[in-house]
Amino acid sequence: MKNIIFIAPPAAGKGTQSSIIEKKYNLPHISTGDILRDEAKKDSELGRYISEVLDNGELVKNEITYELLTNRLSQSDCKNGYVLDGFPRNIEQAYKYDEILKDLNQELGYVLKLDIPQEVLEKRITGRRICEDCGTVYNINSINEKPQTESICDKCGGRLYQRNDDNITSFKNRYDLYIEKTKPLLDYYTEKGILYVINGDASVEEVAERIDKVLKEGM
Numbered sequence: 001m002k003n004i005i006f007i008a009p010p011a012a013g014k015g016t017q018s019s020i021i022e023k024k025y026n027l028p029h030i031s032t033g034d035i036l037r038d039e040a041k042k043d044s045e046l047g048r049y050i051s052e053v054l055d056n057g058e059l060v061k062n063e064i065t066y067e068l069l070t071n072r073l074s075q076s077d078c079k080n081g082y083v084l085d086g087f088p089r090n091i092e093q094a095y096k097y098d099e100i101l102k103d104l105n106q107e108l109g110y111v112l113k114l115d116i117p118q119e120v121l122e123k124r125i126t127g128r129r130i131c132e133d134c135g136t137v138y139n140i141n142s143i144n145e146k147p148q149t150e151s152i153c154d155k156c157g158g159r160l161y162q163r164n165d166d167n168i169t170s171f172k173n174r175y176d177l178y179i180e181k182t183k184p185l186l187d188y189y190t191e192k193g194i195l196y197v198i199n200g201d202a203s204v205e206e207v208a209e210r211i212d213k214v215l216k217e218g219m
């Protein structure tokens with residue numbers, strides 16, 4: 001098994017698909033966000049620094065993220081591969097990731113890009129509703145994912161709310177930033193011949209099958 005990187009715009013289902021691969025192939029699902037949040041819980045100088053930075057909504061210094069990621073990827077559960085989610089986000093990080101892999105004597109593996117039309121993502125984001133009691137996520141723009149009664153949770157009867165940044169302006173900002181930052185990244189991995197584009201405009205199961213096909217062909 002090889003290593004997998006996911007590149008996808010906001011609301012493309014990257015997290016969901018990463019979790020499916022994690023279970024199906026028994027690979028660790030590694031996200032730099034999780035690594036930082038775990039470190040922030042530790043009662044150490046580094047932990048306190050990260051906790052403060054995250055609380056202020058700022059970015060942790062690159063060197064620290066790289067070091068923590070290197071440590072994580074060198075653990076024994078990553079020996080047969082892993083799913084990396086949320087990294088690299090830009091070309092600088094991609095160069096750094098190459099160095100990390102070289103140090104660990106590992107290969108890039110697969111870069112999976114989930115492609116979904118912007119309008120579809122927009123609908124997913126603006127239609128997203130979350131139960132304030134049990135956390136179940138609904139989508140009022142989707143026949144399969146909308147609650148039976150508007151703004152009430154099917155499972156527990158809790159009230160559904162919309163996250164602050166699930167609005168069109170915030171989405172457009174995030175989307176534009178994604179396109180800008182990932183363009184050089186995609187060119188880089190295309191040149192290396194390891195970029196696989198997957199049409200993500202389908203059900204979770206269908207997209208998982210498409211990913212499966214790519215991964216099986218290469219194994």
Ligand SMILES: [Zn+2]
Binds near residue numbers: 135155158
């Ligand atoms: Zn609920």
